[in-house]
Amino acid sequence: MLTVEDLSVRIAGLHILQGVSFTVAPTGVTVLLGRNGVGKTTTLRAIVGLTPRNGEVRGTVRMSTRSLLEQPTHRLVRGGLGYVPEDRCVFAGLTVAENLRLAERRGTTAAYDRVFALFPELDRRSRQRAGSLSGGQQQMLAIGRVLLNDNQLLLVDEPTKGLAPKVVTEVAEVLERVAESVPVLLVEQNLAVVRRLAHDAVVLAAGRVAWTGDAQELLSATALTKSLLGVGSAQGEHHGAGTEPGAPASTPGPAREDGS
Numbered sequence: 001m002l003t004v005e006d007l008s009v010r011i012a013g014l015h016i017l018q019g020v021s022f023t024v025a026p027t028g029v030t031v032l033l034g035r036n037g038v039g040k041t042t043t044l045r046a047i048v049g050l051t052p053r054n055g056e057v058r059g060t061v062r063m064s065t066r067s068l069l070e071q072p073t074h075r076l077v078r079g080g081l082g083y084v085p086e087d088r089c090v091f092a093g094l095t096v097a098e099n100l101r102l103a104e105r106r107g108t109t110a111a112y113d114r115v116f117a118l119f120p121e122l123d124r125r126s127r128q129r130a131g132s133l134s135g136g137q138q139q140m141l142a143i144g145r146v147l148l149n150d151n152q153l154l155l156v157d158e159p160t161k162g163l164a165p166k167v168v169t170e171v172a173e174v175l176e177r178v179a180e181s182v183p184v185l186l187v188e189q190n191l192a193v194v195r196r197l198a199h200d201a202v203v204l205a206a207g208r209v210a211w212t213g214d215a216q217e218l219l220s221a222t223a224l225t226k227s228l229l230g231v232g233s234a235q236g237e238h239h240g241a242g243t244e245p246g247a248p249a250s251t252p253g254p255a256r257e258d259g260s
């Protein structure tokens with residue numbers, strides 16, 4: 001479905017991604033893992049054409065046979081690439097209904113019904129300003145507005161970050177249902193969520209791919225999760241925070257262009 005080949009991103013003199021290659025399967029959830037700062041968000045942003053202006057992107061990204069890197073974000077979104085950013089980016093001053101209306105391309109009643117069936121809360125709160133929603137409700141709005149459109153692929157960046165356990169479960173349930181019809185590339189630090197959702201895993205370390213394969217296999221290999229993610233794989237653990245005593249040294253930061 002999505003093929004990333006030799007993707008390199010440089011920003012402000014930092015070589016953040018250094019030849020990243022992986023594929024996203026045409027069905028289910030592929031999870032992009034790695035410790036903090038290894039380049040997960042940078043990868044999603046490069047795919048969707050949101051690398052900062054002072055950045056430089058090289059490599060190839062294809063969705064089916066279509067080449068993505070040369071195209072502006074609005075065209076990618078129109079072409080079926082849905083993106084739920086880490087910081088949600090809802091319009092705080094607008095109501096839930098207005099946020100949804102802004103996001104829809106051809107928002108049919110059926111599309112709204114589908115979104116409200118997944119997130120009844122959005123229907124109930126349609127007149128509430130998005131800025132006054134809880135973090136979990138804002139996350140549901142951020143996901144819901146993307147689902148108004150017909151997507152061929154969804155990129156979802158840390159959807160459960162900072163949410164209460166009950167809301168984490170709700171968001172995971174929705175993503176599980178969404179992934180039945182649309183493939184998802186998911187950045188997620190909560191390993192219980194990864195265990196529930198992911199078929200395939202891609203692990204980054206210092207801007208390169210360190211491991212790819214079956215996500216459940218990765219999670220069941222404690223030594224592997226320790227060395228790649230810096231944590232054990234017990235249910236509910238979060239990864240990404242850094243190094244434990246006895247674990248390999250924390251992932252070094254991106255390489256500077258001058259080699260320092």
Ligand SMILES: Nc1ncnc2c1ncn2[C@@H]1O[C@H](COP(=O)(O)OP(=O)(O)OP(=O)(O)O)[C@@H](O)[C@H]1O
Pocket residue numbers: 011012014016034035036037038039040041042043052240253254
């Ligand atoms: N606009 C930018 N300017 C300078 N450095 C940047 C920029 N964006 C990202 N970086 C750096 O690139 C590296 C990778 O960042 P990125 O956000 O992609 O990591 P991540 O794996 O998503 O981390 P986290 O798990 O903490 O969200 C970090 O060292 C970060 O500081």
